[in-house]
Amino acid sequence: MLVPLGLSAQAAGVETLVTHAAIVDFEFDWGRDGLYCPTCNQGAGNARLAWTDGKLNLWVANVDDATGAFVPANGRGVKVDTNTALVTTYGNGPEWAFSALGSQLVYTKYLPDQPPSDATAGIGVATMVNGQWTHEMLDDSLQRISPIATLDLTDAAAKIQYQDPAKSATFWRLMSDGAEEHPIAVQGYSAGARRWVPGTGKAILTGKAPSGYNQIFLFDTTTGDTQQLTDENGNVSGAMMWQAPEYSNEYVFFGVLNGKMLVVYRQLPDANGQLSWQVIQRNSLPADFPYVWSPEYFVHNGRSYIFFQMNKTSVAANMSKPSQIGMVGILPDNNTLVNLTPDTATSRVRMDPEYYITAQGPFIYYNRYQLATTDTGPVPDGVWRVDTQLGPPVISSSLSH
Numbered sequence: 037m038l039v040p041l042g043l044s045a046q047a048a049g050v051e052t053l054v055t056h057a058a059i060v061d062f063e064f065d066w067g068r069d070g071l072y073c074p075t076c077n078q079g080a081g082n083a084r085l086a087w088t089d090g091k092l093n094l095w096v097a098n099v100d101d102a103t104g105a106f107v108p109a110n111g112r113g114v115k116v117d118t119n120t121a122l123v124t125t126y127g128n129g130p131e132w133a134f135s136a137l138g139s140q141l142v143y144t145k146y147l148p149d150q151p152p153s154d155a156t157a158g159i160g161v162a163t164m165v166n167g168q169w170t171h172e173m174l175d176d177s178l179q180r181i182s183p184i185a186t187l188d189l190t191d192a193a194a195k196i197q198y199q200d201p202a203k204s205a206t207f208w209r210l211m212s213d214g215a216e217e218h219p220i221a222v223q224g225y226s227a228g229a230r231r232w233v234p235g236t237g238k239a240i241l242t243g244k245a246p247s248g249y250n251q252i253f254l255f256d257t258t259t260g261d262t263q264q265l266t267d268e269n270g271n272v273s274g275a276m277m278w279q280a281p282e283y284s285n286e287y288v289f290f291g292v293l294n295g296k297m298l299v300v301y302r303q304l305p306d307a308n309g310q311l312s313w314q315v316i317q318r319n320s321l322p323a324d325f326p327y328v329w330s331p332e333y334f335v336h337n338g339r340s341y342i343f344f345q346m347n348k349t350s351v352a353a354n355m356s357k358p359s360q361i362g363m364v365g366i367l368p369d370n371n372t373l374v375n376l377t378p379d380t381a382t383s384r385v386r387m388d389p390e391y392y393i394t395a396q397g398p399f400i401y402y403n404r405y406q407l408a409t410t411d412t413g414p415v416p417d418g419v420w421r422v423d424t425q426l427g428p429p430v431i432s433s434s435l436s437h
Contacts, residue, residue, distance in 0.1 A: 049378045051404075051420050057110040058416040060403060061123035061388060062087040064099065065132055065139050066187070070336065070393030070429045072101040077138045078167045086130045086141055087111055092152070094120045094130055094143060094162070096169070104394045104421060116162045117171040119146045126157075126181045126201070133185030133194040133211055138164065142183045142196055142211060145173050154201035159183050161211060175213045185211060186232045195257065197230060197239055206230065208239065208257055222253045222262055233277045233287070240265075240289060242273045252291050265301065265313050270294040274331050281338045282367050288316075290342055292328045295350055296321060298342065300366050319364050319373050321346050329359075334391040336398050337430045340366050343389055343400055346375070355414035356407055358383045361400055363424060376400060376422045383407060385414060398424045 067073065067083035074081045083099040085106065097106055097113035107113070121144035123129040130143035145160025146152045159177035162169050183198040197208040197220060206220040220230075222243035230241035237257045245251040245264060250271040254263045266272050270293050277289035280302075288302045300317040321328060325346035333342045342364050348357040361376045377386060385405040392399050404417040 049376065049422070051377060051379065051382075051422050054104070054401060054419040054421050055106050055109040055111065056418040058090075058403075059085075059087050059106070059111040059419050061129035062111065062390065062401070062419070063129070063131055064390060064392050066134055066189070067099065067101065068390075068392045069334070070398075072395070078164050080164060080167065082139060084113075084139075085111065086116070086132065088120045088122055088129045088143070090122070092120050092122065092146075093118050094141070096141075099392060099394075102395050104392060104396065104399045106419070114169060116141065116169045117143075117145065117160060119148060119152070120144065120160060121146065121152070121157065121181070125152075127203075128182040128184070131184050132187070133161075133196070134187045134189050135191040135194040136189065137193060140164075140185075140194065140211070142185045142194075144181045144183070145171075147173070147178075154179060154181075157181050157201060159196065159198060172213075174211070174215075176217070180207070183211075184230070184232065186234075186237065188235055195232070195237060197232070206241070218257070218260075220255050220257075221260070222255055229274045229276070231276050234279065240275045240277045242275070252289070265289070266291060268293055268299075272299070274328070276331070276333055278333055278335070278340070280340045280366065281335060282340060288340070288366065289313075290331065290333070292331060293318075295328060296326050298328055298331065298344065298364065300342075317366055317371055319371070321362065321373070322375070324348065325360050325362075325375075330388055332389070332391065334393065334398060336393055336426055339370065341370075341398070341424070341426070342366070343376070343391065343424075345387060345389055345402075355385050355405060356409065357385070358407065359386050361386050361389050361402060361422060363400070376424065384417060386420070393429060395428060396423070397427045397429070400424060 062085045065082045065084040076082045094117040097111045133140040141162040147156040150156045159174045162171040183196040185194045194211045209215040239255045243253045252266045252275045272291040274292040279285040280288045298319040301313045302316045303311045304314045306312045327347040329345040331344035346362045347359045364373045389402040399421045401421045404420045406415040408414040
């Protein structure tokens, strides 16, 4: 295993079982950033996860900041809502929304007492009121699905972007009743990842460029302007943009080129002295696991890290082939790819990685499955995690207010 500078080889690659429960597409509250606040959100804290079970119930459970354990282990802490969509229906489950209102949840919700369908699906919002969860379906949100929200605690209210059930159009609005719906006008939008850019109100997503290739675009919800960011000789998708502390908090972003190469971009002067988005790093995956899926980033102790699922196949839903979890930094001294799960003796599918920065340091959590065969489907192996070996936060992770 290649171990980049800043990572310890000690205990690297040891997978830890978090729970045997099949908790799929779990999403963490803002405590995941290493800023543990037990008194936030009306005393409910910010160390939490949300998910939807097979009976369409939406649950919130806690995360133990000291150990990284789920509390309770089966994830069924508080039932927040019912009749909510599974991740397998539209490709996404519940998501957290952050603003001055605290942590809320946004998700696809079906009308009560009606069969789940595209016609009965709309945007659900759950909010804590006097320490208790309340829920509603936003007005004028029928036949709208898969919302994702802004995560800026200083905003007066969160924004959401979402799609129609056919995933042929994308929209945004404020996350409140009566808010006006606006199209996100990126031509040829594909169903690839779409994200908010923290602190900007801008969306970064994949669209069709004049070249015919899918490229990365930036859409400004304030002005309605669209900017093409990449011009690669191939298809680019799966982008996320953030402020990188190692580059003086300048914005950087990554994308995945042709499904196999992770590419990092930064604004630098071109030959005419004008700032343009330029490649600062390219990472190809190991030959045995060449395909990138579910890339995300986190920032820890002043450095950025990108983690992702490494697949043997280009088909994300292929559960008959094993996969592993990779990670890479974005500086010359830590940009060598590290395989966090190098154990070849345990052949498993590892899917949908998520990070949580505990008091011990950043853990990567994921669902693990025994491989599907010609006779059986994939067998859930529970939720697992692996320690990134980056160490505890340098500054205390505890907040109180």
